Amino acid sequence: MRHWMICSALIACSQVATFAHAEHAYALWGQPRYAADFKHFDYVNPQAPKGGELRMVSNLRYSTFDKYNPFTIKGSPPAYLADMLFETLLAPSLDETATGYGLLAEDVHVPADGMSATFRLRPQARFHNGKPVLAQDVKYSYETLLSKYVSPGYKTLFAEVDSCDVLDDRTVRFRFKKPNRDLPLTVGAVLPVFSRDWGLGSDGKPKPFDQVVVDTPIGSGPYKIGPVKFGRDITYVRDPSYWGADLPVRVGAANFDRVTIKIYKDNTARLEALKAGEFDLMRINSAGDWARRLTGRRFDSGELVKGAFENKLPSGFQSFFLNTRRPQLQDVRVREALGLAYDFEWMSRQMFYGAYQRVHGLFGNTACETHGSPTEAELALLKPFEASLPPGTLGPIGQPPRTDVGDGLRGNLRRAQQLLAEAGWTLKDGALRNAAGEPMVIEYLDSGDSARLISAWSRNLEKLGITLKLRNVDYALYQQRMDKYDFDIVTLNVPGTHNPGQEYAELFGSAAADQEGGSNYVGLKSRAVDSIIAQMAAAKSEQQMLPACHALERIIVQGHYLIPQYYSGTHRMVYDAWRLALPGQIPAYSPGELWAVYTWWAK
Numbered sequence: 001m002r003h004w005m006i007c008s009a010l011i012a013c014s015q016v017a018t019f020a021h022a023e024h025a026y027a028l029w030g031q032p033r034y035a036a037d038f039k040h041f042d043y044v045n046p047q048a049p050k051g052g053e054l055r056m057v058s059n060l061r062y063s064t065f066d067k068y069n070p071f072t073i074k075g076s077p078p079a080y081l082a083d084m085l086f087e088t089l090l091a092p093s094l095d096e097t098a099t100g101y102g103l104l105a106e107d108v109h110v111p112a113d114g115m116s117a118t119f120r121l122r123p124q125a126r127f128h129n130g131k132p133v134l135a136q137d138v139k140y141s142y143e144t145l146l147s148k149y150v151s152p153g154y155k156t157l158f159a160e161v162d163s164c165d166v167l168d169d170r171t172v173r174f175r176f177k178k179p180n181r182d183l184p185l186t187v188g189a190v191l192p193v194f195s196r197d198w199g200l201g202s203d204g205k206p207k208p209f210d211q212v213v214v215d216t217p218i219g220s221g222p223y224k225i226g227p228v229k230f231g232r233d234i235t236y237v238r239d240p241s242y243w244g245a246d247l248p249v250r251v252g253a254a255n256f257d258r259v260t261i262k263i264y265k266d267n268t269a270r271l272e273a274l275k276a277g278e279f280d281l282m283r284i285n286s287a288g289d290w291a292r293r294l295t296g297r298r299f300d301s302g303e304l305v306k307g308a309f310e311n312k313l314p315s316g317f318q319s320f321f322l323n324t325r326r327p328q329l330q331d332v333r334v335r336e337a338l339g340l341a342y343d344f345e346w347m348s349r350q351m352f353y354g355a356y357q358r359v360h361g362l363f364g365n366t367a368c369e370t371h372g373s374p375t376e377a378e379l380a381l382l383k384p385f386e387a388s389l390p391p392g393t394l395g396p397i398g399q400p401p402r403t404d405v406g407d408g409l410r411g412n413l414r415r416a417q418q419l420l421a422e423a424g425w426t427l428k429d430g431a432l433r434n435a436a437g438e439p440m441v442i443e444y445l446d447s448g449d450s451a452r453l454i455s456a457w458s459r460n461l462e463k464l465g466i467t468l469k470l471r472n473v474d475y476a477l478y479q480q481r482m483d484k485y486d487f488d489i490v491t492l493n494v495p496g497t498h499n500p501g502q503e504y505a506e507l508f509g510s511a512a513a514d515q516e517g518g519s520n521y522v523g524l525k526s527r528a529v530d531s532i533i534a535q536m537a538a539a540k541s542e543q544q545m546l547p548a549c550h551a552l553e554r555i556i557v558q559g560h561y562l563i564p565q566y567y568s569g570t571h572r573m574v575y576d577a578w579r580l581a582l583p584g585q586i587p588a589y590s591p592g593e594l595w596a597v598y599t600w601w602a603k
Helices: 081-085 135-145 153-157 183-189 267-275 287-293 332-340 344-350 376-388 408-422 451-463 475-483 503-508 510-514 527-538 542-559 593-599
Strands: 025-027 053-057 090-092 099-102 105-109 116-121 161-168 171-176 223-228 234-238 258-262 281-283 304-310 319-322 426-428 431-433 441-446 467-472 489-492 562-564 570-576
Touching: 025 183, 053 267, 053 281, 053 593, 081 223, 081 234, 081 593, 090 183, 099 105, 099 183, 105 183, 116 135, 116 183, 135 161, 135 171, 153 503, 161 183, 171 183, 267 287, 281 593, 319 332, 332 408, 332 562, 344 451, 376 527, 376 542, 408 451, 441 475, 451 467, 503 510, 503 527, 503 542, 510 527, 527 542, 570 593
Parallel strands: 053 258, 441 467, 441 489
Antiparallel strands: 025 099, 090 099, 105 116, 116 171, 161 171, 223 234, 234 258, 281 570, 304 570, 319 489, 319 562, 426 431
8 A cells, every 4th residue: 555665685684674665655546645744634623622522322233242352253342342442554534445544554665566565663653551563463463363263254355465574573564475456455454453462361372362352452543441331331432642643644533532332222222312312423224213203302402413424435235145055045036036026116115215225236336336238348257157157147237126117016026926937936825835845935034123124025025925034033143143154034234345356255255155254145156256356356457447346246236146225325323513523524435433433522
């Protein structure tokens, strides 16, 4: 993410490595928005006062936490812990895409061959225990996150990183297996850095990382863990000695002395607590709540305000994920038929108050979004695998079925019946059965409150002879079953990106399909997908990246591995206008609550 020219000789490790042409930032495409001498990001208030408390509520699926380690596979960490306590070598800005500015690193060098990225750490960078952040800590963090105790997503993310080398106390170099413009940004802005002292045993030796559970994390961020009601509420307190307060990437940020995250077991309890003044900020995920239930004295007085903050974030792809490891979901015609029974237009009218738009694929609201027929560049990526591609991949990209045009739902269900019959399923004794006489029964796994959201879909599937069973479990069992891919269908909301890369191998790559605790939930194994993701990650320009993005999206869409749901182009948040102030400029790529945590302040 930054550019450095390495001197011809790197002296012995005990000496300091020197560089020429080191850069303050790294931009994936083009030039960084902010010059080397910038004072602060445009979307912050550099005069924002420090102090006060922000009280929030956790909107995470799980209602409690049982550990402080956010990286290990087992257990649930507190909301926002990783964002509050750990820092990266580079920090993104919220008003541009694919750019990182020096945070722990004061500069970065990526040579012309793209085979490495070298970061020089700031001499003032300090962990919460007062020790300096050193290159050995970066290497330790990197190697720990590749261990067997950590989510395998990190292994996939860093699969093309060959090594992490300590050049001297403050200089670390990541070597890559092949040129990849995205990797400097990945290792720079994604890799969390923590102290080697975190998790030391009584003998002074590091414990196995899976045994680092409730040990207080030692990060370098502006906040530390404060008062805790373990398993319930947690407060993060601003470190008055925070080393980076005057950095351009931190000026006007981290303004609250305390950020308290409260936990409530259900949505009704959260809403009533908001109205009662229990907290100051809440993101609203329910269209019904936003339209009808945010009422009362505190709203009437203007104390509580509904803020719909528009953004230019990718739409992501919240979808039903269909597990093709299950025999009944292996036929693409069956998967397409299930999608034909999903009536989004009815849900939009009756349940969502028109607040959401339909997801169309993987890359909505970005340059990667795919339209029409494949270009010659896309065909060059797809045709070598033509025999194994889903039907229609080389034609115009499919769109989610609609029920407000043509023959509507009735026509969609007739088409679904035809597809199911072609796949060998027939209606007998009121149930859809295969050649062995087994009925089609599909389980929808959930740990929340999805009964209302799938009820209409379930009724439509019944018309086809398909039984959709809702299995609601607690979060611990839900996570256990997800880790083992023990489900038929789940809903997942995957955030989008303007610059997709190696992370998509974790979602759809063959190697991830058999990794317990991984994220290839659909179980896809495809040489075409593997090849295309590799080319997408290795693209040296946006012009090279886009055909690979489009080719991948075509395969996933035409393979009906996902049934697209919906998204909102706004962050809907209720906040206490008497206690909180916010900057006048809303950054285009604001992440919602974390934007408030880091750039708002107490009145």
